[in-house]
Amino acid sequence: MSQASETIDDVAATAAEAGVGAEAGGDDNFDEDYYLAVNPDVLDGIAAGYFVDGYHHYRLHGRDEGRMCAPLFDAAWYGRVYPMVAMDIERGRATDHWDHWRRIGRYRGYLPNPAAPRPENPSRVRARFGGLWTDAPDAADVIAGRHSIGTLSDRNAELLTGWIKDGYVILPGAIPAHLLDAAGTDLDRAYQGGFAALMFQCLSLNPNDIFWRPDINAKPAKALDLHWHSEAIRDLIFAPAIVEFLHLIFERKPLASQSLGFLRGSGQPAHQDTAYVVYSHARRFAASWIALEDVTEGAGELLYYPGSHEFPDFVYGERYKSLHEAMRMNVAGGNSLRDAEEQHGQGLIRQAEHRRMAEHRLLAKAGDVLIWHADLAHGGKPISNNATRRSVVTHYCPADVAPLSFEAGKSAIRAHGEAGYYSTVVY
Template identity: 80%
Template structure:
């Protein structure tokens, strides 16, 4: 199991242990650390690979505790605080509850030891997630934020946004879009759904499995205007709005490339999914997406829903190797029912993980001009549509400009500049 997966399990276990995990184990009774348990119990690693256990804690709860296996390294809190004075500083400033909490979430990624005789990892702050990620996915990202804040590179507000991004997998920017950009984009979206952009294609699976030009029947159904930004200057101005651009600069540290957009008149009604299965780049997890409300969203209009913290879930892997359906198909892995069944299992895995780790679905009843920016692996979808209300909105997927959308490899490599803001391309035209 990679460190990225283990980190997710550690955080989930510590939280559940603090309350009650259903087996009577509380943090005050004993400690558990996933990385340590897997390191000293290679047979458990093999059992996880064979599918017998979800993770190390699953084994520990069922068998390990009764077998006398040790769940965590010996932790010498007094030695730890004496030897690592910055740990004491962090605890006093509120970054950690106590020495143990500090070592689990912060110190271990600095190379701090839990006791004088413990072995030191070779590269404690490595980004070990199997499919990579942004700098905010690194184990020591919180230290990076704190350091940049301390030297004045990050403002208080930006540092808080980044911490929320790391913890939840998304940020909300209320009222982030100026009225003139909002009005112009809304006008172009309405024009698109009135047939005013003849070359614009739509996806409406209830009418056709293929992309199609606008037809009046589309407007009453869940549908997407595909790469609306390719046809609309107002949409491009919208998706590069200053507040969005500022946050993308924080997480990308370079100009962004907008590679795909979806224009919605109504909610999608799509079940929970992770974009990494469908939106593909040369680096699988180095992208983000924005959702921009063009009007106030009412309950029952197919509002956006998401599971905070789900970006840290273990990777769902297609054909034992690939992060996306696209890559599995590109490498000629057997398709048809096997990949469709895997896709359905991916959806079930998202819900199962949320239930097992206490991740609660949140819904966004946004106001016009609000923006949600989410992590590539945040599980999200659209709530069922129960009324006739519209949900005008635009979704855009972005990557750092030096990362390649895999649509380039299909020949759609027309790269254009949007003023001084960044770049844009298309996956459709």
């Protein structure tokens, strides 16, 4: 582990000197997917935290070991036998034949040369733990196809394309004023003790969930599943613009399984929700963050790393996507899993630095919505002033996917009109 950590910065620096991004590998012909497919032992090393990605291994070991970093590519043959290639390049979907095969053609089953073996399922989801249809490598083709036959509007095609690339979408001013005002009133009521049964998480006061008390309001805290108690919050989290986008990525009605109501920023370090928010299908969910007021600098604004949803999986206990599942199956002692949790968080920052991904922060306006992928690395900036950051976070899944709170006995489910369903992990 230590050897890999010490050399990550060196790898990124070498790639920078070569004039290309670390994702491209610093070698014009390096292909990450190919390298991992023909070197499964490298995947094990990445899961164990020894390497950031396949290119990291290639620079440290693979090149000297004589491992091939890309398939043989016959550009003339490729362009001749697949007529859609020229059309895609003309439309701006690829820059040349190699770029087309690397990002598009391989997932259609196009071969890089006439002697190459054909993959069994070229468009299967690459992530070990699956995902939504937008995680399939041919999702861009699906979007382009639906757009061309008129079943996807220009705006929604653009949103989905951004979702695939960045792992999030921002919907400015998506919440109507009447929904915003009603939800804000109920959030304020919650932080005045107005919901007697409502529980809060405030780790600086108590490691366990607690009922409201006045000193909560000065601390980073979360009102747990306020949507279970407040119709106004339910109307907010099922606002039409949110439901419309969830329909696009889920292709069925959503289930809101958990919500967190914030008076102040969380100050939470960068993390991936898949480590903590657990469903029967590990990566088949999404989350929304809704601003109930304008966010000012220093108020613990949201931070995130565009594209980080495609980081290699961090695996707990050598098998599980979530910390919860590893603990449930008792695959290791508590201390070692907590160490792994810390390594996971630190690894996200290293991944971002290695790929030269800039940290983004969201200085949202009231009514703005951020919807993010289950694996997007995100958190909260440190709080440096006394400003509030009134907002609501909600986790959603397709209605047929089960939050694992169901297995713990919290299996009540209710309909919110025709918009979708909601449940609770607390009550």
